[in-house]
Amino acid sequence: MTEPLLKIENLRIELALRSGQAPVIDDLSLELNAGETLSFVGESGCGKSMTALAIMGLLPEKVGSIAQGRILFQGNDMAQMNSSQLRAIRGNEISMIFQEPMTSLNPVYTVGEQIAEVLRRHKGMNKRDAWKRAIELLDAVRIPNAKARISDYPHQMSGGQRQRVMIAIALACSPKILIADEPTTALDVTVQAQIFDLLRDLGRETGTAIILITHDMGAVAEMADRMVVMYAGRKAEYGPVAPVISHPRHPYTKGLISCVPHLLAELTEERPDLTEVPGIVPSLDSFGVDACLFASRCYLADDKCRSKRPPEIVFGDQSSACWKADQI
Amino acid sequence: MTQIDDIPAKARSPFSEASEMFRRNHAAVAGLVVLLLIVAVAIIGPMVYPGDPFDMVWVPFTPPGEEGYLMGTDYLGRDLLSLLIHGAKVSLTIGVSAAVVTVSIGITVGALAGFYRGWVEELLMRLTEFFQVLPTLLFSMVIVSLFGASLFMITLAIGLVSWPAVARITRAEFMRIRELEYVTAARAGGVKNGKLIFSVILPNALPPIIVQAALMVGSAILFEAGLSFLGLTDPNVASWGQIIGSNREYILDASYAVTVPGVAIFITVLAISLVGDGLNDALNPKLRQR
Structure with missing residues (x-):
């Protein structure tokens, strides 16, 4: 084994x-x-x-x-x-998602920025590639109309959607x-x-x-x-x-x-x-x-x-x- | 049938929401208009009304309106209107730069104390308390009289005596926010401490600090006027406080010479306070109705 x-x-x-x-x-x-x-x-x-x-x-x-x-x-x-x-x-x-989707996203950044941030930090991607990948990820976690929702702030999303965003960040x-x-x-x-x-x-x-x-x-x-x-x-x-x-x-x-x-x-x-x-x-x-x-x-x-x-x-x-x- | 998810969400950034809340506070909007007028005078005024404000132009103690001098002349026969216009720039600059000094020191100290806790916090907060218990006017007078009454020193002195309030607010916000789940989530995402402080926590801690900074501008202008009144000012630069200070001895013979700049200070500080109040409405989430 x-x-x-x-x-x-x-x-x-x-x-x-x-x-x-x-x-x-x-x-x-x-x-x-x-x-x-x-x-x-x-x-x-x-x-x-x-x-x-x-x-x-x-x-x-x-x-x-x-x-x-x-x-x-x-x-x-x-x-x-x-x-x-x-x-x-x-x-x-190793990444982690938390219990409270309502509070585990930073309220002052758009969800796209938060997903792209992880990619830039760990994968050294440039801004444009990271943003593109963020849209793909948002799509992968089944958020409809990912291209438009990517510039939303967390408070514009429901609890389930925020948890999907958390999953997107975790799996980025x-x-x-x-x-x-x-x-x-x-x-x-x-x-x-x-x-x-x-x-x-x-x-x-x-x-x-x-x-x-x-x-x-x-x-x-x-x-x-x-x-x-x-x-x-x-x-x-x-x-x-x-x-x-x-x-x-x-x-x-x-x-x-x-x-x-x-x-x-x-x-x-x-x-x-x-x-x-x-x-x-x-x-x-x-x-x-x-x-x-x-x-x-x-x-x-x-x-x-x-x-x-x-x-x-x-x-x-x-x-x-x-x-x-x-x-x- | 349309799915609910397909309806594009109305894109409302926190900024547009805040500006709407600000516009609802009519006094604040009025204050902003007045403040912008004063700023315009400070920038455009010297071009429209050129000349050295320190030039003697007419007989001293000419009352306002006589001989074509709208605001009259002071004890040296200088045109008060010219002094007022040129002084606007100086007073506003002192106000803004003193607020910048205050906020920079306050945020740094408060953020480090609130984030790291432990001995860092102990040390920084004892330091803050030390500055808090010093009588502010006396302390700034000591600084200015020791190091010379230049504009730079006056600004620094005002900043040095005012930062503890900002440091305390910042620390309190940091202590609250560092325990929130998105900070833990950011840690779990491998964010460095420096970045955690400045790009994760600080933007969320800013609203009360911005309000405090706006009010700081007003109180710094007042503070400078106070120092000038006591004679601790740069005699070569015309600030509003300096006009009051230099005409202080003639207050009974030519009261207009201190009243005119006094009213200018009053209106400016009031306008700034109203704007600060409006910012408080706009940025305080508890007052926001969704």
């Missing part, structure tokens, strides 16, 4: 709190191959976005830091890179990896589907690997090849999407799946009750403890779960950090 494009080894990210250092990401390892779509799933505050920011080297200054582990991009450790090496990768080899330099941090959370459902279609099609065309951060299990099932279920900064379950969804090996994954109606079965006349995962994510202070952090919300939990952190148990391609993984 060839070397993976991105390899994260034993990553630990700590946040400085008033009470001390708390690990928001604890011992995370994963691999991303070229052209593949990997999905991060989990509730809010599980460290999904932190992982993305850590890959980009954009952890909040003086608050977040990489305490341990390596982020290998094509064999080079990004955690050790200086800022100019990182800048050469950001936006060029044909990056190897695109990190999409909840790209559709702020959009309505029909637009969500269009954006996912667009991401999937463009990812296939350009061979860009996508890291999709979401809490939408439906989107994962549709988009991703493999998935990582995060819980409280730890990897709960990891594996190819189909087996994980059809046979989850972690009670948290199981809970997440049972929240979504159409994943369970074909829609029939019978409407089973949807179950929720009771309780809330534990507070940051307790993230470091040697126990299963899901124990307080788990119907299978016993004393062992509450006193010792579960190791990763492997089932073929799938792995689960649960003491009771074989019982599920």
